[in-house]
Amino acid sequence: MDKLDAVPAFSLRQLTYFLVAAEEGTISSAAARLHVSQSAISLAITELERALKVQLCVRRKAHGITLTPSGTQVLHHARALLRHATELQAESAGSPDELSGRLAMGCYPTLAPTVLPHLLHGFSTRHPRVTVDFTEGAQDALQQSxxxxxxxxxxxxxxxxxxxxxxxxxxRRAPHVVLPAAHPLAALNEVALRDLADEPMILLDSSPSSHHTLRMCADAGIKPLVRHRTSSFETARSLVGRGLGYAVQIQRPANDRTYEGLPVVHRAIAELRGYEVAVLLAWPRHTRLSRRAASLIAFCQETLSDDVPI
Incomplete structure (x- = not known):
């Protein structure tokens, strides 16, 4: 173990006040969230800047605070330090064999309906003292977070x-075409994208799903006629059910009816026979996983697999 040669010149409280101010965007909002005075927040940030010998933010009364490049870097380290401190406190307060504390989980929106309920219920049953908070968002935004x-x-x-x-x-899951139940091609077990080239498409317009769908169409030699775009998985299915076009999706709900009760069918794509897309659990390469996170990874690998229906 590395020897501690010097005591840090800043406190966890200063890091906390700085982190909350950065998240809230204003000193006043941070003070309200933490139930302390605005002067306490301002002083903590000033003392933290003095201890680290860098300017962390630009404070403008009418415009809140704006992080400097150094502030952005410190914010990243502050989150990690405070997470470890919280974990230490939680584990010290409970049994060393019992997990506790909070986990922040991100999920791509089209995966959330099938993955999150299973994960939240199953993991919470196994580890009742762990709270899993989740956020849905575009894939690039989740990776940045x-x-x-x-x-x-x-x-x-x-x-x-x-x-x-x-x-x-x-x-892994295979992409498929979603069609109205009355569509002429619905009677087939497999549909070619080229046979839909002249029909309107409902595009799931959320990165990277839209890029992936358009690339699959290009590989099949067609340029789809995109009639409607939506970031909602269920809205796309509902528009298909109304006969307004077809969609290409990966996730498939157990119920093949829309919110209006209109039937839709899912058919394999001829040009993509044997092709599947992997669903991943991801984390930052240079971050030390907490026991909670490592346990959640193991739980997901155990219960979310091709052999386990979800």
């Missing part, structure tokens, strides 16, 4: 993963 320390883990598709992100594969 992992790298800045806002999230511990995230469930993502194996698409456009940054090199600073480590991942394990949970399961």
């Amino acid at each position: 992992l790298l800045t320390g806002e999230l511990d883990l995230a469930v993502l598709y194996d698409m456009e993963i940054q090199p600073e992100i480590v991942q394990v594969e949970l399961y």
Whole structure:
């Protein structure tokens, strides 16, 4: 173990006040959130800047605070330090064999309906003293939140993963076409994208799903006629159910009816026979995993797999 040669010149309280001010964007909002005076927040940031010998933010009365490049870097380290401090406190207060504390989880929106309920219920049953908070968002935003320390883990598709992100594969799913039940091609077990080239498409317009779908169409030699765009998985299915076009999706709900009760069908894509997309659990490469995070990874690998229906 490395020897501690000097006591840090800053406190966890100063880091906490700085982190909350950065998240809230104003001194007043940070003070309200922490139930302390604005002067206490301002003084803590000033003392932290003095201890670190850098300017962390620009404070403007009418415009809140803006982090400097140094402030952004310190914020990343502050999140990690405070997370470890919270973990130490939680583990010291309870049994060494019992996990406790909070985990921040990210999930790509189309994966959330099938992954999150299973994960939240199952992991909480196994570790009742751990609270898992979740955030849904675009894949690039989730990866950025992992790298800045806002999230511990995230469930993502194996698409456009940054090199600073480590991942394990949970399961695989094949892309499929969603059609109205009355569509002439619905009677087939497999549909070719080229047979839909002249029909309107409902594009799931959320990165990287939209890029992936358009690339698959290009590889099949077609340029789809995108009629509607939506970031909602269920809205896309509902528009298909109304006969307004077809969609290409990966996740498939157990119920093949829309919110209006209109039936839709899911058919394999002829040009993509044998092709599947991996669903991943990801975390920052240079972050030490907490016991909670490591346990959640193990739980996901155990219960979210191709052999376990979800």
